[in-house]
Amino acid sequence: MNKFLCAVVLVALALPAFSPIAAATPVADNDAAYLALGRVFPEPYECVGFVTWNEFQSGIAYLESKFPDRLKVNVVGTSVGGHEVYQVEVTNEKSATPYEQRRFLYFSGSTHGNERGGAEGQMRVIEDWALTSDPAMMKILDNTVILFNFLNPDGWIAGDISQGGAMYNRGNDNGVDLNREWPVVGWIYGPYSPLSEPESISMYANLTGRVASGQKFYYGADIHGMLVDALDAALAMDPGYVSTLKQSFVDVMMPAGEYTFREMYKQVECAKTVYNALYENLSGSALEQLQSITGTEIKPAMWGACWDALGYTDSGFMGDWLTLHDGLNLTGLDYELMLSHTAPNNVWTIPLEYLHVQSVRTIINNMICLSQTDPKPWVSLPGKVAYLEIPRIAGRDSGAENSTPYDVCPTDFMADLGTFATQPIVPVKYADIVSGKAKIEDYTSLVIIESDAGKDAKYVEAVKKYVENGGNLVLTDGATTMLSALEIVSESDITESPFYAGYIDIQDWSDALVKEVRGTARQTYEPVPLGFSILSDESPVWSVNSDSWTSKGGKVVGTTGGEESATLGWIKMGDGNVSFVGAVLPNPIEDNDHPYGLSSYSPTYSGYQIMINAIGGTTIMNYTPQQNGTNAPDGKQGRGFLGLPGFEASVAIAILAFAAAGKINGAKTKSKSGKR
Ligand SMILES: [Zn+2]
Numbered sequence: 001m002n003k004f005l006c007a008v009v010l011v012a013l014a015l016p017a018f019s020p021i022a023a024a025t026p027v028a029d030n031d032a033a034y035l036a037l038g039r040v041f042p043e044p045y046e047c048v049g050f051v052t053w054n055e056f057q058s059g060i061a062y063l064e065s066k067f068p069d070r071l072k073v074n075v076v077g078t079s080v081g082g083h084e085v086y087q088v089e090v091t092n093e094k095s096a097t098p099y100e101q102r103r104f105l106y107f108s109g110s111t112h113g114n115e116r117g118g119a120e121g122q123m124r125v126i127e128d129w130a131l132t133s134d135p136a137m138m139k140i141l142d143n144t145v146i147l148f149n150f151l152n153p154d155g156w157i158a159g160d161i162s163q164g165g166a167m168y169n170r171g172n173d174n175g176v177d178l179n180r181e182w183p184v185v186g187w188i189y190g191p192y193s194p195l196s197e198p199e200s201i202s203m204y205a206n207l208t209g210r211v212a213s214g215q216k217f218y219y220g221a222d223i224h225g226m227l228v229d230a231l232d233a234a235l236a237m238d239p240g241y242v243s244t245l246k247q248s249f250v251d252v253m254m255p256a257g258e259y260t261f262r263e264m265y266k267q268v269e270c271a272k273t274v275y276n277a278l279y280e281n282l283s284g285s286a287l288e289q290l291q292s293i294t295g296t297e298i299k300p301a302m303w304g305a306c307w308d309a310l311g312y313t314d315s316g317f318m319g320d321w322l323t324l325h326d327g328l329n330l331t332g333l334d335y336e337l338m339l340s341h342t343a344p345n346n347v348w349t350i351p352l353e354y355l356h357v358q359s360v361r362t363i364i365n366n367m368i369c370l371s372q373t374d375p376k377p378w379v380s381l382p383g384k385v386a387y388l389e390i391p392r393i394a395g396r397d398s399g400a401e402n403s404t405p406y407d408v409c410p411t412d413f414m415a416d417l418g419t420f421a422t423q424p425i426v427p428v429k430y431a432d433i434v435s436g437k438a439k440i441e442d443y444t445s446l447v448i449i450e451s452d453a454g455k456d457a458k459y460v461e462a463v464k465k466y467v468e469n470g471g472n473l474v475l476t477d478g479a480t481t482m483l484s485a486l487e488i489v490s491e492s493d494i495t496e497s498p499f500y501a502g503y504i505d506i507q508d509w510s511d512a513l514v515k516e517v518r519g520t521a522r523q524t525y526e527p528v529p530l531g532f533s534i535l536s537d538e539s540p541v542w543s544v545n546s547d548s549w550t551s552k553g554g555k556v557v558g559t560t561g562g563e564e565s566a567t568l569g570w571i572k573m574g575d576g577n578v579s580f581v582g583a584v585l586p587n588p589i590e591d592n593d594h595p596y597g598l599s600s601y602s603p604t605y606s607g608y609q610i611m612i613n614a615i616g617g618t619t620i621m622n623y624t625p626q627q628n629g630t631n632a633p634d635g636k637q638g639r640g641f642l643g644l645p646g647f648e649a650s651v652a653i654a655i656l657a658f659a660a661a662g663k664i665n666g667a668k669t670k671s672k673s674g675k676r
Pocket of ligand 1: 112
C-alpha cells in the first residue's frame with residue numbers, strides 16, 4: 001500500500017463522520033418535512049448519511065407529486081434481488097415541442113453500487129431541475145428530456161445502514177458487474193456475456209425502444225467512482241510532474257469506438273468544458289480540507305483516454321455503448337469520482353460527499369448545456385489528399401449465435417474524414433499508382449495505411465518520384481515497412497511489437513506533427529473496438545530504430561517502449577516529405593470473440609490530431625462547402641480539437657452559475673479561484 005492509499009484510509013477516521021441514524025439522512029417525503037428541510041434531498045452539509053433505498057423511493061415519489069409537469073418516475077425493470085430499476089425523466093411535460101422530437105440525454109449514477117457519488121449527485125440534480133425558475137434552464141426543459149437512471153438497486157440496498165446493510169456492493173445480487181454488460185462492437189471478454197442480467201436487459205430494452213420510436217440522443221454519461229487516481233498512468237504522463245504526489249478528484253474519460261471527426265470533436269469539446277468547469281466549481285475549502293488530511297495535492301480534474309486516465313480499459317462498458325452508432329449514438333464521457341468506492345463505502349464524510357455532489361452537478365449541467373448546441377467543424381486542407389485502397393475485412397464471429405456481420409477497413413477513417421474536409425480525400429488503387437493512371441502528383445498528400453505492398457519496383461518508384469517532386473507521403477502502421485522499400489532505413493530497422501494499446505510517448509512537443517496534442521496524452525488508438533484483447537498485449541505498434549532514422553537525417557517525434565523505438569517521425573526526401581505514425585490505424589483482427597462485429601478504426605483524440613497534422617489539416621468553424629468544385633476555406637481559424645466550444649455563452653453562464661451555487665452552507669464552502 002503506497003503512502004497515499006494509507007492516507008486515504010485515514011480519511012474516514014479523520015474527517016468529522018456522523019453516526020447515521022436509521023432513516024434520518026434526512027429526506028423529505030411530506031409537506032411538513034419539506035417545509036422544514038427546504039429540499040427533498042438536502043445538500044450534503046445538512047445530511048448525516050447516504051440516501052437510503054427507502055428514502056429515495058419515497059422522496060422521488062414525493063418530488064414527482066410536487067412537480068408532476070416536470071418529473072416522471074419510470075420503473076424500467078426489476079433487479080435480481082427483486083427491486084425496481086428506476087429511470088427518472090425530467091422535461092417540461094407541457095411544452096409545445098412534441099415529445100419524440102425533443103433532445104434526449106442519458107445519465108447513469110452508481111452503476112457500481114458501492115460508488116455512491118453518482119446517485120447522490122443525480123438526486124440533487126433532478127431536484128435542481130424540478131425546482132428551477134431560471135428562464136434559460138426552463139427553455140432547455142422545453143426541448144430536452146433528461147433521463148436519470150439508477151441501474152443497481154441491489155448493490156445500493158446491500159449497504160443501507162437502515163436495513164442493517166454492511167457494505168455497498170459493486171455488482172447486483174448475482175455479483176455481476178453491470179458495467180461489463182453492454183453489447184459493444186469489438187472484442188468481448190467471453191465470461192462477461194453482455195445482456196445477461198435483468199437490470200441491463202431491461203435498461204437496454206427501454207433505451208433501444210426509445211431509439212426505435214424515433215427519439216434522438218445527444219449527450220450522456222456513466223458516472224462512476226474510483227478509490228484513488230491511477231497514479232502510475234496519470235503521473236508518468238504528466239510532463240509537469242516533479243516529485244509531489246498529485247491526484248485528480250475527477251477523471252474525465254473519453255469513450256472507445258469508431259467516431260467521425262465531428263463526433264470526436266464534440267467529445268473533446270465536452271471533456272474540455274467539463275474539465276474547466278470542475279476547476280471552477282471544486283476549488284474551495286472542501287477540497288483544501290481533503291488535501292490537508294491526506295497531505296496530498298488533489299487537482300480538481302484530469303481528462304484523457306480511458307487507459308491514459310485509469311491505467312486499464314475493458315470490454316462491455318456502458319459508457320462506450322452509449323456512444324456507438326448502434327447504441328444511443330450520443331456524445332458521451334465516463335467519469336470517475338475519487339474516494340467513491342470500497343473506501344469510504346457507506347461511511348458518510350461531509351466534505352467528500354459535498355465534492356461528489358458538486359462534481360456530478362458540474363458534469364451533468366455542462367453536458368445538458370452542450371446538448372443545446374450543434375457545432376459543425378471542418379478540416380481545412382492545403383490540397384487534395386489520396387489514400388491507397390487496401391483489402392477490406394468482411395465476415396462475422398462464427399463462434400457466436402446471431403453475431404453481427406461487418407465489412408471494415410482502416411482506410412474508412414480517410415473516407416469519413418473526407419466528409420468534413422475542405423478538399424477531396426479520395427482512394428487510389430495500387431495498380432493505378434503503378435500505371436500512372438492515379439496521377440498521384442495531383443495530390444498534396446498521399447496516405448498509405450497498413451499496406452506492405454512496397455516491394456513492387458514500379459510502385460516504389462512511383463511513390464519515390466511523388467515524394468521527390470514535392471509530395472507529402474504519410475505512412476501508418478504496417479505501411480511503415482515502406483521506409484525500407486524507399487531505402488531510407490533497412491528492413492531490420494523496422495519492428496512490429498505488441499502492446500496493451502496503441503500509444504506514442506511524444507519526445508518533441510514543438511513538432512508540427514503533434515500540434516494541439518495535449519501534454520498528458522499518449523494513447524493513440526483503442527484496442528477493444530478493433531478486436532484486440534487486453535488480456536495479453538496484442539495491439540500492434542510499428543517502430544523504426546531511432547539511431548538509424550536520425551543517422552539518415554530523420555526527425556524522431558515520438559517513441560514507444562523505449563527511446564530506441566521511434567514510432568512517430570518525418571524525413572525530407574528530395575523536395576518532399578515522408579512521415580510515419582507507427583500506431584494509429586491498424587487492421588482490425590478476427591481472432592478473438594467479437595459477437596457484435598468490428599470497427600474500422602478507433603484512434604483516440606490524440607491519434608486523430610496526429611493524422612490531421614500529418615496531412616497539413618487545421619480545424620475550422622463556419623465553413624460553407626462550395627458546389628462548383630472550388631472549395632476554399634472561408635471560415636475563421638479554429639483552435640484545433642482543443643478549441644473552446646462555440647455554444648451560446650449566456651445559456652452556459654446561467655447553467656454554470658447555477659451549478660456552482662447549490663444551497664450550501666456558505667461558511668464551510670467559501671470558494672476561491674482555483675489555480676490550474
Ligand atoms: Zn465504477
